[in-house]
Amino acid sequence: RQGDYRLILHSKVFWIIFAAMFLCVLQTPLHAAQMNLMLMENGLTTKTAASVVSIYAAGTIVGRIGCGLALDRYPTHLVTAISMGFPAIGYFLLATDLNTMPMIVGAMFLVGISVGAESDLLSFLVARYFKLRIYNTTLSLLFVCSFAGSACGALAISGTLRLADSYSPFMY
Numbered sequence: 001r002q003g004d005y006r007l008i009l010h011s012k013v014f015w016i017i018f019a020a021m022f023l024c025v026l027q028t029p030l031h032a033a034q035m036n037l038m039l040m041e042n043g044l045t046t047k048t049a050a051s052v053v054s055i056y057a058a059g060t061i062v063g064r065i066g067c068g069l070a071l072d073r074y075p076t077h078l079v080t081a082i083s084m085g086f087p088a089i090g091y092f093l094l095a096t097d098l099n100t101m102p103m104i105v106g107a108m109f110l111v112g113i114s115v116g117a118e119s120d121l122l123s124f125l126v127a128r129y130f131k132l133r134i135y136n137t138t139l140s141l142l143f144v145c146s147f148a149g150s151a152c153g154a155l156a157i158s159g160t161l162r163l164a165d166s167y168s169p170f171m172y
Contacts (some may be wrong), residue, residue, distance in 0.1 A: 004134045009143060013129045018145050021122060024084050024114065025146045028154035028165065031056065031111055034157065038167045039108075054107050059112020067117035071124050072120045080121055087114035095171035122146075122172060 008014050030038055033055070039049035063083065070079040090110030093103055122142055130138045160170040 003081050006132060008130070008138050011130070014138065014141075017122075017125050017129075017142060020080075020084075021118075021142055021145050022149040022152075024049075024118065025131035025149035026156065027087070028146075028150040028172075029154040029157055030091075030171070031115065032165070033154075036093065039104065040092060040102055041167055044104065046099075052105060056108045058110040060116035061111040062109075063113035063116025064120060065116070066113070067120045071120065076125065076128060077157050080125075083121060084114060086110040090149075091171040095168040118146075 015102055019155075035053065036046065036049045040046065045051065067083050069081060070082075087110055090107040092114075093107040124140065126135055126139045126142065157167070159172050161167070163169070
């Protein structure tokens with residue numbers, strides 16, 4: 001319905017979630033298409049970088065389960081801040097020169113948490129703050145935001161790689 005879009009687009013909550021989700025998914029191309037290259041820039045061999053991917057995958061599982069459990073028990077804003085704060089710490093650590101194996105493994109685990117938590121958070125936030133009648137419309141608009149954020153992140157990575165020949169400026 002046409003009135004549904006007006007209701008959604010005039011909602012301050014929608015725009016807060018939209019902006020936050022956009023910013024949170026900017027880094028998606030790093031852990032989607034560029035992960036091994038980013039890890040190799042931190043001094044890992046191809047073989048070691050591939051094994052670190054399993055730690056990242058474990059982080060996504062922990063993020064999915066942990067976020068779901070936490071959303072049922074704790075305030076939404078706290079769960080959201082923690083779920084999206086962990087990967088920020090992980091990327092910061094990856095951007096530094098602290099390229100020890102335990103640091104990289106821990107950082108990638110923290111990054112993985114966000115991937116597991118993102119979908120749960122987005123669906124939960126829409127269900128919590130919008131009427132069920134417009135749930136799918138609202139969620140689809142926010143997923144469009146996610147895809148746009150990821151595309152903008154890819155452009156930003158390309159730009160920073162061109163300028164600095166490193167992933168670090170983007171991760172900072």
